[in-house]
Amino acid sequence: xxxxxxxxxxxxxxxxxxxxxxxxxxTSIIVxxxxxxxxxxxxxxxxxxxxxxxxxxxATTLPSVSVNISGRELLENDFVEEVAEAIRLTNASARRxxxxxTETVIMQDTERTLMMLRRLQADGVLxxxxxxxxxxxxLSYLPKFPVDILKIDRAVVDGVAxxxxxxxxxxxxxxxxxxxxxxxxxxxxxxxxxxxxxRRLECLRGSGKPMLPPATTHRLLxxxxxxxxxLGAV
Numbered sequence: 001x002x003x004x005x006x007x008x009x010x011x012x013x014x015x016x017x018x019x020x021x022x023x024x025x026x027t028s029i030i031v032x033x034x035x036x037x038x039x040x041x042x043x044x045x046x047x048x049x050x051x052x053x054x055x056x057x058x059a060t061t062l063p064s065v066s067v068n069i070s071g072r073e074l075l076e077n078d079f080v081e082e083v084a085e086a087i088r089l090t091n092a093s094a095r096r097x098x099x100x101x102t103e104t105v106i107m108q109d110t111e112r113t114l115m116m117l118r119r120l121q122a123d124g125v126l127x128x129x130x131x132x133x134x135x136x137x138x139l140s141y142l143p144k145f146p147v148d149i150l151k152i153d154r155a156v157v158d159g160v161a162x163x164x165x166x167x168x169x170x171x172x173x174x175x176x177x178x179x180x181x182x183x184x185x186x187x188x189x190x191x192x193x194x195x196x197x198x199r200r201l202e203c204l205r206g207s208g209k210p211m212l213p214p215a216t217t218h219r220l221l222x223x224x225x226x227x228x229x230x231l232g233a234v
Contacts, residue, residue, distance in 0.1 A: 001065045001216065002207050003041040005033075025072055034073045035082055041065045042090035042097065044213055048220070055221055063220060066098040066128060071105035074112075080119045087125075094124035098149060102130045106145060117146045128185070133169050143180060150177045152203065154188030161194040174203045 007015040024030040045065055052062055073079055087094050099120060106113045106129075121127055128149035129142075133156040156169045177184040186198050189206030198206065211219070 001063050003037060003044075003065050003067045004210050005037055005068075021070075025070060028072060030070050030072050031076060034067075034070060035086065038067050038069075038083065038097075039086045039090060041067045042086050042092035045092040045096055046090050047213075048217065051217070051221060057221075062093075062096060064096040064098060064126075066100050068100045068130065071101075071108055071113075074101070074105065074116050075109075080116060080123065083120060083125060084123055095126065098126040098128050100128040100130040100151065103132070103141075107141070110141075114144070114146065121146045121148075131187070133173055139176075142176075147182065149183045149185055151185045151187050151207075157186045157188055157194050157198070157206075160197050161191055170198065170203070171201050174198075174201050178202070 005017050005021075007017075007020050009015045021030070024033055042065075045063070048063055049059075053059060076082070083099070086092075087097060101113075101117070106117075117127055126148045127146060128151050129145060129147045130151045131153045132150045133153040150173060152170060152173050156173065160170050174184050183205065184203045186194070186203055186206035189195050189198070190209050195206060
């Protein structure tokens, strides 16, 4: 699961982050906003636990949640402690929380950022490199990044379905991820065509269409319960 931030504007309705995140970054509001988002994501993880177990599903199959973090948050000296506190207060499992950042953010202050990421990873949190395939995509730096997951940029994923030149990047990124022992996740995977092609390339995870938490919960439990019933019948 990805925790997607939307602004419920009184007249504009749900507003996409590209309309307000840049301003939040400029004014440093992104720091408390990011902290709030992380806590909400952790609370949602805990909210899934009881209905999950009541449905007879194993605790080891509980969903995980990814949360984007900004470069501004990584500049905060107490950011690692704030993350640990959010996980502790909500009783969430650190191994089910993934923090996503980009190559661009890491390359702005490489040594400091890498130090922060290593501390987060040492606390048990998973780390993802978001939007891989665009930006720097520095192969010389990638093995040094303390990340667990490569998220293939949506432009590359769209290129797979449309036959653009970007399509050639997908198998390269997936192979690179496997070589480095990283999971690969396809971003913006909303259509069947790229999904099937990426699956054949052994990219088995992707992020699809956004849903509100109640609909997400219903779909998760429905799919998992059906799978459990099917396996039980077999």
